[in-house]
Amino acid sequence: MTEIISIRKPLNPNADSDVESSDEEMLEASLAPKNNNQSIVTPGELITEDPIWMRGHGTYYLNEKTYSSVAGTISKVNKLLSVVPLRGRYQPETGDHVVGRITEVGPKRWKVDIGARQDAALMLGSVNLPGGVLRRKSESDELQMRNFLKEGDLLNAEVQSIFQDGSASLHTRSLKYGKLRNGYFVKVPSSLIIRQKNHLHELPGSITIIIGVNGYIWISKTLYQHQKSLPSTTGNNALDSTVSSAAAKSNSYTPGQGSVSITRLEEESSWEIYSDKNEPISVATKDTIARYANCVKALAKCDIGITETRIIAAYEASMVYENAGLLLDEETMKSIGEDVLNRERMRG
Amino acid sequence: MELYSPEGLRVDGRRWNELRRFYCRINTHPIVADGSAYVEAGNTKIVCLLNGPHEPTRSQMNTQKGSLDIKLHVSPFSTTERRKVTRNDRRIQELSTILKNTFEQVVILKNYPRTIIEVNVRVLAQDGGLLAACCNAITLALVDAGIALYDYISAVSAGVFDNQILLDLNRLEEQDLSSVTIGVVGKTKKLSLVLSETRLPQDRLAKVFEVAVNGCHQLKDQMDAQVAKKGREKAITEELKTNWVQ
Numbered sequence: 001m002t003e004i005i006s007i008r009k010p011l012n013p014n015a016d017s018d019v020e021s022s023d024e025e026m027l028e029a030s031l032a033p034k035n036n037n038q039s040i041v042t043p044g045e046l047i048t049e050d051p052i053w054m055r056g057h058g059t060y061y062l063n064e065k066t067y068s069s070v071a072g073t074i075s076k077v078n079k080l081l082s083v084v085p086l087r088g089r090y091q092p093e094t095g096d097h098v099v100g101r102i103t104e105v106g107p108k109r110w111k112v113d114i115g116a117r118q119d120a121a122l123m124l125g126s127v128n129l130p131g132g133v134l135r136r137k138s139e140s141d142e143l144q145m146r147n148f149l150k151e152g153d154l155l156n157a158e159v160q161s162i163f164q165d166g167s168a169s170l171h172t173r174s175l176k177y178g179k180l181r182n183g184y185f186v187k188v189p190s191s192l193i194i195r196q197k198n199h200l201h202e203l204p205g206s207i208t209i210i211i212g213v214n215g216y217i218w219i220s221k222t223l224y225q226h227q228k229s230l231p232s233t234t235g236n237n238a239l240d241s242t243v244s245s246a247a248a249k250s251n252s253y254t255p256g257q258g259s260v261s262i263t264r265l266e267e268e269s270s271w272e273i274y275s276d277k278n279e280p281i282s283v284a285t286k287d288t289i290a291r292y293a294n295c296v297k298a299l300a301k302c303d304i305g306i307t308e309t310r311i312i313a314a315y316e317a318s319m320v321y322e323n324a325g326l327l328l329d330e331e332t333m334k335s336i337g338e339d340v341l342n343r344e345r346m347r348g
Numbered sequence: 349m350e351l352y353s354p355e356g357l358r359v360d361g362r363r364w365n366e367l368r369r370f371y372c373r374i375n376t377h378p379i380v381a382d383g384s385a386y387v388e389a390g391n392t393k394i395v396c397l398l399n400g401p402h403e404p405t406r407s408q409m410n411t412q413k414g415s416l417d418i419k420l421h422v423s424p425f426s427t428t429e430r431r432k433v434t435r436n437d438r439r440i441q442e443l444s445t446i447l448k449n450t451f452e453q454v455v456i457l458k459n460y461p462r463t464i465i466e467v468n469v470r471v472l473a474q475d476g477g478l479l480a481a482c483c484n485a486i487t488l489a490l491v492d493a494g495i496a497l498y499d500y501i502s503a504v505s506a507g508v509f510d511n512q513i514l515l516d517l518n519r520l521e522e523q524d525l526s527s528v529t530i531g532v533v534g535k536t537k538k539l540s541l542v543l544s545e546t547r548l549p550q551d552r553l554a555k556v557f558e559v560a561v562n563g564c565h566q567l568k569d570q571m572d573a574q575v576a577k578k579g580r581e582k583a584i585t586e587e588l589k590t591n592w593v594q
Contacts (some may be wrong), residue, residue, distance in 0.1 A: 002365060002558060003562075004365055004366075004562045004563050004565075004566045005362075005366040005367065006366070006367040006370060006566050006570070007366075007367075007369050040579035040580060040583065042491065042576060043497040043498070043500060044498065044499030044500055044533075044534040044535075058496065060456065060496070069456055069496035069497055070491075070494050070497070071492075071494070071575050071576075071579055072579070073579075073583065085494030086578070086579055086582045087382070087383070087492060087494045087582075088382075088494030088495075089400075089401065089402070089494075111403075113403070117400075117463050118402075118403050118462055118463060167462075189378065303582075
């Protein structure tokens with residue numbers, strides 16, 4: 001066996017912490033499996049020679065041995081052995097609340113980019129069309145599909161089912177789903193999002209946020225209807241009540257609302273859900289939206305899981321900086337991330 | 349100028365069996381790409397960005413397995429003399445095809461039907477061993493993106509000078525010596541890539557391969573260490589995330 005000499009970058013105390021001498025790394029590697037029970041495997045690494053395990057995702061089988069095919073942690077569920085990758089694209093699951101963007105209008109369906117391996121399908125039959133829930137879909141609906149949703153439109157939807165090849169089928173058959181407007185779109189890695197009961201939250205400052213499980217986040221101005229239909233989920237009651245009362249006051253005057261007859265009401269409101277026009281948004285609201293968006297980016301930068309409480313904590317921490325644009329500075333982002341974690345530790 | 353001195357030193361002061369300083373990082377561009385890597389082998393510097401697997405255009409659709417698209421971009425400032433880069437440089441195109449053929453064997457494409465994996469390799473500086481460095485960068489980007497691979501591919505070049513084998517040639521040596529670039533699958537002795545643009549003495553071939561394979565194994569260890577280190581960092585933040593939910 002020929003010996004090979006190799007050198008590495010010299011250890012420099014001023015450089016990034018990830019430049020370490022090989023000795024230290026080796027020490028770390030030998031300690032790691034003892035410290036955390038989930039050890040890291042890398043592609044091509046032998047996991048087991050025992051044939052009793054069923055081989056799941058992230059593994060392959062060769063000569064009666066099971067190897068890992070991705071870098072990640074081993075997960076064992078009963079007899080199923082799989083490797084969960086460290087990073088990777090979003091994998092849709094039935095019931096996920098996602099935000100997506102229309103990429104294509106096809107026969108009786110829209111193609112929606114949800115950040116997964118393949119675009120999801122939104123069937124014409126699984127959207128609410130103007131004219132009530134019980135309406136039948138006719139050929140004329142098929143012809144005017146672009147009037148409802150066209151390429152580039154953003155929408156929030158639920159994953160209805162998963163096809164054989166892993167792509168998703170969506171539906172928007174609920175009032176909380178549908179086209180998005182009055183807001184700002186942020187994309188973060190989907191691994192940072194935790195699946196929860198509710199993905200639509202009201203934030204202080206009359207802002208609504210939709211944290212899509214796929215890592216697509218929509219931050220928008222709270223609409224009058226939302227205030228009514230959604231129970232407030234924020235723990236911060238005092239703050240929230242002042243916010244909602246202020247919002248209610250500003251929205252209390254809605255011209256023409258009393259004049260719509262009860263039979264036309266449904267139709268009117270339904271057409272409105274496919275509207276492309278933004279409501280008037282004040283500069284202050286726009287500023288708040290921008291601040292929230294930059295807070296989300298800061299959390300993503302620090303690899304912190306994104307939840308409603310953390311966004312609010314980051315927002316409060318960001319108030320030190322007068323201009324929301326200042327938050328885009330890398331150092332600021334890091335300090336906000338640390339701030340959020342410190343607050344959590346203090347709360348216990 | 350002598351490429352190998354009687355004392356056993358090369359132009360840059362290395363021994364015959366010495367690799368250049370190898371430095372790599374993964375996940376360098378977490379926002380813009382699904383997988384990214386940066387590789388330095390001596391003065392050769394490569395950035396690799398990978399997007400996918402994602403929805404392909406109609407013409408690229410393959411219902412049986414995923415498609416792999418590798419594009420190699422050589423920056424005009426990557427050599428000592430600024431060179432204008434033409435769009436369809438034959439050499440660059442050939443290298444892209446070689447890389448594509450290599451990685452189609454190692455990526456488990458049957459897991460990704462109806463998708464495309466787009467790889468963009470950007471050469472920032474070249475000082476020999478271009479194909480080898482690209483190969484290593486693509487491997488790391490694939491691992492970072494969480495794409496299923498049978499194993500790592502690590503590559504290195506080796507050449508012959510007056511019966512003396514030299515490992516990991518730099519640009520000066522590459523210009524004057526006959527050399528071969530090989531890519532090795534994991535820690536095996538299987539070759540997934542062999543490219544020689546010059547003539548090699550046949551009797552030295554076995555020895556050249558042996559040295560190069562060992563060099564590849566060394567590089568594989570270094571890449572693996574970087575991946576494992578990133579993995580442990582990630583595991584810690586993951587813990588942080590789950591703790592909160594409980």
